[in-house]
Amino acid sequence: MNDMTITRAEREAKLEGMGCKRKRVEDIRFTQGKGNYVDDVKLPGMLHGDFVRSPHPHARIKSIDKEKALKVPGVLAVLTAEDLKGVNLAWMPTLAGDVQMVLADGKVLFQNQEVAFVVATDRYAADDGINAVEVEYEALPVLVDPFHAMDADAPVLREDLEGKTEGAHGPRKHHNHIFEWTVGDRDLTDAAFRKAEVTIKEMISYHRTHPSPLETCQCLCSFDKVKGELTIYGTFQAPHVIRTVVALIAKIPEHKIHVIAPDIGGGFGNKVGAYPGYICAAVASIVTGRPVKWVEDRIENLCATSFARDYHMTTEIAATKEGKVTGLRVHVLADHGAFDACADPSKWPAGFFNIVTGSYDFPTAHLAVDGVYTNKAPGGVAYRCSFRVTEAAYCIERAMDILAQKLGMDPAELRLKNFIRQEQFPYHSALGWEYDSGDYHTAMKKMMDTVDYAGLRREQAEKRAAFRRGETREIMGLGISFFTEIVGAGPSKNCDILGIAMFDSCEIRLHPTGAGIARMGTKSQGQGHETTWAQIIATEIGIPADDIMVEEGNTDTAPYGLGTYGSRSTPVAGAAIAMAARKVKAKAQMIAAYRLEVHEDDLEWDIDGFRVKGLPEKFLGMKDICWIAYNAPPPGMEPGLEAVSYYDPPNMTYPFGAYLCVMDIDVDTGVYKVRRFYALDDCGTRINPMIIEGQVHGGLTEAFAIAMGQEIRYDENGNVVTGSFMDFFLPTAVETPHWETDFTVTPSPHHPIGAKGVGESPNVGGVPAFSNAVNDAFSFLGSTHIQMPHDFWRNWQAAKALGAV
Ligand code: MCN
Ligand code: CUM
Incomplete structure (x- = not known):
């Protein structure tokens, strides 16, 4: 029944729905040191892995001697590219259509590249093991300046691509060229420049930088030989994508892979991609039969996992002398480092850079982007971008x-x-x-x-x-x-990751007493999803946000989603939440109509329940409807009150x-x-x-x-x-x-x-x-x-x- 003792404003305030400055519910555990991060997860018999990294930015590997390292107390295994070849994992595919060495195969292409993976009973022993691995290098000429990457005499970086004139995004012009991407009308733009009264031209560089989440990249892999199941705890911004990628490259059936992203101490894009540490920890767990943890330190994080920017943008604007812009021409030289490991939707080698016309009404524009290899760490895109x-x-x-x-x-x-x-x-x-x-x-x-x-x-x-x-x-x-x-990648018509459309999802399940749980395909790294998603639901279905638990990050329970990056969670999953809530509400309306003995169309929504139009005293609150859904649903209706939505945004x-x-x-x-x-x-x-x-x-x-x-x-x-x-x-x-x-x-x-x-x-x-x-x-x-x-x-x-x- 409607509680007539409280005002509408009070009923609304109780929900803490959209527009409310609701305090972050996750902070209760974070501020008390009760967060649960990957490094807090400790499994029985757990081992620790760490990398031998290259001091050279470009060198041939003459030999790797593990002998002494294997004698270090506590060291159980030393993996090299040769070992990974046995399971076909010496190289891995990148999100950008390139391939990347997991462990240096024949040569190294950037300083601090992963050369060998030492597995030991604790992190200290692993570190001692690293120092005992003997690697013999032969230094090669180094390519640092992207503006010289396509010089005729530039050193060949990627020998694996020798002779390949086609890349993942079309023809390659040079042995260090990755792709050329062009958009817009070149002729119209050239014409605008010919007619222009005023033009400017400037080479604008956006230097290379790197995100700095408090928690570095890390994972814990545990392979259960008896069940043939692999569990991966990781700092993943997109857990489902990781599961699918692991299924595809490790050939483990997808239902036997459990990816769990627990609390994440900041992502900022750093945790979208897949890194050699994940593959090595998984392989090491399969090889040793024990759980293997890999945790980056700060220097490794800054030097080896996904960098950001490194775009050199030659920019021209054509305009009238009154200052009306008539054309924009941009050429970008994109330094991708040793491998193109950019985390973009697959069809977009330079992401959404073609938003470069900005907030202005440019009648015409042309953009060309050339991606090149250099002797620097791979990655690209990540960092609030x-x-x-x-x-x-x-x-x-x-x-x-x-x-x-x-x-x-x-x-x-x-x-x-x-x-x-x-x-x-x-x-x-x-x-x-x-x-x-x-x-x-x-x-x-x-x-x-x-x-x-x-x-x-x-x-x-x-x-x-x-x-x-x-x-x-x-x-x-x-x-x-x-x-x-x-933001909000994206409509499946133009966005996918390795063929998976970039939709997102929400499943809402209400319990008999009027509380419930909502699960999403997104994964908060600090953005406060547990707080805000419940607010959307509160406004949509009139259940107080405090009565909705939000859960993300476990691929066994969450509906498939593409994760959190590119500010896509609100545009995509936020929409899925509203749509799932509306499905729940539609069923609730049928229940209310039956109970109030009126036709559904005679009901109107009123903050936290349904009211018969024109009869304010005839009201049924959402909490009561939840109970009825499990207790006495209308004849012929399935009990329960839940819904799932997979939302593919139109734009x-x-x-x-x-x-x-x-x-x-x-x-x-x-x-x-x-x-x-x-x-x-x-x-x-x-x-x-x-x-x-x-x-x-x-x-x-x-x-x-x-x-x-x-x-x-x-x-x-x-x-x-x-x-x-x-x-x-x-x-x-x-x-x-x-x-x-x-x-x-x-x-x-x-x-x-x-x-x-x-x-x-x-x-x-x-x-x-x-x-x-x-x-x-x-x-x-x-x-x-x-x-x-x-x-x-x-x-x-x-x-x-x-x-x-
Ligand atoms: N929000 C809102 N109203 C809106 C839009 C958003 O209240 N109209 C709220 C959302 O409900 C969500 C937060 O703001 O709680 C961010 O929403 P959104 O813009 O959709 O972005 P995502 O949740 O997809 O987060 C990704 C974005 C990215 S890509 C990076 S990088 C970044 C960022 O979020 N990384 C972060 N913010 C971060 N904040 C923290 N603390 N840690 C990170 O790693
Ligand atoms: Cu590109 S940084 Mo944010 O998209 O995770």
């Missing part, structure tokens, strides 16, 4: 500022002039996407009003004048970024945002200070504003790190020189600026609850804001583009080169 959208946003947002500078126009004004207008949505971009919804002018103006943009520009003009008069050594920069993202979602960074730089030291950072995000319907804010804070901090210093750098001999937290910039609370967040709400028209993704937006939008701030600060001294990362030393170098020091 939504498949190269980060690179694309940086490219266009930097280029728009360069164009504004050439036109002598304010960069905000140039953007306002070229935005896709609200009435143009759904908008078809020149490079092939259909943007679902947006209201860019409103967001931009809200940003400009809130920060007093005009006032900041006046202050900057005064500071510049004072600098010229020699009254100050500080310069001021305003960095605008207006980004459009594309992706296009969140956007307007960011502004105000920065002061001391030219004599290069020391910068982020005085203010404002971030307005529009991710459509907001499920949990507090979680969104947390996502934005985290993503902005990563963007700050990347733009201002974080880098995986190689010296000219191929040595990694930033392979530990001593040299790799990881901002702490001391360096991190204060974040101001704001929002507008433009729902996605095709998503059941109107929500778009948000997790990656702050990284996508943040990097150009920081870099534009630095570039804007220096622009009045005559510079057009300074490459990232903008650390103190490089800022000082820039000031010196411009004659300011």
Whole structure:
């Protein structure tokens, strides 16, 4: 019966549904040290594996001598490529259609490459074993600079591809070439450039970097010889995909593989791919008959598992002298390292980089991407990136500022002039996407009003004048970024991973007493899914979020899904949750109609139950309906109340945002200070504003790190020189600026609850804001583009080169 003693608002508040700043339920265990991570899982008889890694970036392996290592107390086995060949696992397929060595086969192609896997009774013995393995190398010429990868005399890196003129994505032009990917209309774009009144051209590099989850990559494999079953605990962002890949390459029936991703201490894309450690631990478990754990250390994580970016983007814009853009031409040189192990949907060798037209109405555009091999670690894409959208946003947002500078126009004004207008949505971009919804002018103006943009520009003009008069050594920069993202891979018509369509799923099962469990194909690594998914269900079916348990990450119980990355969970699984909830609700409505003795159509939904239209006292709450479903369902109806939905989205979602960074730089030291950072995000319907804010804070901090210093750098001999937290910039609370967040709400028209993704937006939008701030600060001294990362030393170098020091 309806509880008439509480108000509608109170009933609604009790649900803690969508829009509520519900506190994160998972934090109860995390803040008490009760999380359960892979390294917390300990199985009887468990062994530990660790890698012998190459000190050389490019060398032939003359010999590997295991003899001494096998005599080290505690060492049980040493695996090399020769051993893996016996089970056909010396090489493994990558998600990008390439193959990758699991253990060095004949030669090594990057520093710290996996050469041998030592298995021992504990980690210390494994480490002693590693030091006792004797490997004889013959150094080969090293290729570091991607711009020389396709030189006629460039060393041959991939001997396994010798003579192969076709790659996974078409013809190869050179022995170090991986693919060329082109999109757009070349002739129309060339014509636009011929007619242009103003053009700009700049080579904009987005340097190589790496995510830094607190928990590194790791797994625990346990093969049960009697049952023929393999259980893998791992830090996996996409557990089902791992299960399918293992079934395909290890030839174990898929139902006999149990993949469990327990709590994950951050992923940021680092845990999408498959790494040699997983294969070696599995093989070692099969060989020894005992569980084998592999846990990376920090240096291994930074140097060997999936890097990010390394895109070198030659960018040209054609425009009228009034500042209307007429064409965009981009050529990308993509450094993929030794193997193309990019984690993209299979058909997209450069991810969704063709979102590079950004938020602007470009009538025509052309894009070409060349992927090349170098002697660097493989990987690509991972790191809060939504498949190269980060690179694309940086490219266009930097280029728009360069164009504004050439036109002598304010960069905000140039953007306002070229935005896709609200009435143009759904908008078809020149490079092939259909943007679902947006209201860019409103967001931009809200940003400009809130920060007093005009006032900041006046202050900057005064500071510049004072600098010229020699009254100050500080310069001021305003960095605008207006980004459009594309997230929610994806519609099966254009997205798959190794042939599996990129849908996602949800199964909701309500119990007799009105509580329930929901299971998804996604896997939270810190995004708070246990909190937010229950909120969607609460609003959809009127059961309080606290009464819904959310479970992810166990392939035996979760419905098949493609996992969490590319901010796809809300756009895809979030939709599946709403659809499954609606199926449950439809059955509940039949039960209510039967109980209330009316036709279903005479019922209306009212917060937490059904009411007979026009008869407010005739009400049946969802909790009661749950009981009835198990106790006395209508005749002919199956008992129980549950549903599953596999959701294939009709389109992706296009969140956007307007960011502004105000920065002061001391030219004599290069020391910068982020005085203010404002971030307005529009991710459509907001499920949990507090979680969104947390996502934005985290993503902005990563963007700050990347733009201002974080880098995986190689010296000219191929040595990694930033392979530990001593040299790799990881901002702490001391360096991190204060974040101001704001929002507008433009729902996605095709998503059941109107929500778009948000997790990656702050990284996508943040990097150009920081870099534009630095570039804007220096622009009045005559510079057009300074490459990232903008650390103190490089800022000082820039000031010196411009004659300011
Ligand atoms: N959300 C919301 N309302 C919206 C959109 C999202 O309340 N309109 C909430 C969601 O319910 C979810 C969170 O925000 O709890 C992030 O949702 P979404 O944008 O769909 O992104 P995913 O859940 O798919 O997470 C992936 C994204 C990626 S790709 C990286 S990389 C990243 C990120 O999330 N890695 C993270 N944020 C991270 N945050 C933490 N703590 N740890 C990581 O490893
Ligand atoms: Cu590319 S980082 Mo996130 O997609 O897991």
